[in-house]
Amino acid sequence: MSSPQLPVVYLVRHGETAWSLSGQHTGRTDIALTPNGEKQALSVAPRLKDLQFTSVYTSPLSRARRTCELAGFGAQATADDDLMEWHYGDYEGLTSKEILAKNPQWYLFRDGFPGGESVEEIGARAQRFVARLKAGSGNLLVFSHGHMLRFVAASWLNLASSEARIFTLSTASLSILGFDHNSLDEPVIKLWNDDSHMRALINETR
Numbered sequence: 001m002s003s004p005q006l007p008v009v010y011l012v013r014h015g016e017t018a019w020s021l022s023g024q025h026t027g028r029t030d031i032a033l034t035p036n037g038e039k040q041a042l043s044v045a046p047r048l049k050d051l052q053f054t055s056v057y058t059s060p061l062s063r064a065r066r067t068c069e070l071a072g073f074g075a076q077a078t079a080d081d082d083l084m085e086w087h088y089g090d091y092e093g094l095t096s097k098e099i100l101a102k103n104p105q106w107y108l109f110r111d112g113f114p115g116g117e118s119v120e121e122i123g124a125r126a127q128r129f130v131a132r133l134k135a136g137s138g139n140l141l142v143f144s145h146g147h148m149l150r151f152v153a154a155s156w157l158n159l160a161s162s163e164a165r166i167f168t169l170s171t172a173s174l175s176i177l178g179f180d181h182n183s184l185d186e187p188v189i190k191l192w193n194d195d196s197h198m199r200a201l202i203n204e205t206r
Helices: 018-022 036-046 062-070 096-103 120-133 144-155 162-164 196-204
Strands: 008-013 055-058 078-079 137-144 176-177 186-194
Touching: 008 062, 008 144, 036 062, 036 176, 036 196, 055 062, 062 078, 062 137, 078 144, 120 144, 137 144, 144 162, 144 176, 144 186
Parallel strands: 008 137, 055 078, 055 137
Antiparallel strands: 008 176, 176 186
């Protein structure tokens, strides 16, 4: 008897916003995609159109939901509060340079955000969500945010939450999580931070 097929998880970071361009920390501020961000989101669609997904999840924040819609999965998606971006608290809207001017010793993957979430708190959200993913089957699709998806990856690989620091994500990038040898004991990254679908957009701006 064959083993049950374990889930394969496709992760999409939302498209560009004005604050992702400026480097401002965008947590719970419900900021829209830029026109270029909408083009980025549309460019994801061909990468996913021939795949069948048993479940689609999105952060409830509009930049993620709009990316989901433009990629072609708005009608299928379920909003999940655990996929919201890191709560940046007192540092919402500030750049890293501005934060370090106030607090030169600050390091986000150690210190978290005053008035917002600690590393452990966002890590716990990621762990809850990953537990639901690992209980699923087939192809699963997730639209969320740069930092949140880094914590999802760390949790998927059974790493400490602080190890989210080793991942990075571009806007509208595609990543894939899965298992080696169809074994729950061997979680792997199959693809990470792939933005090759946006090459035509990059060429347009040159």
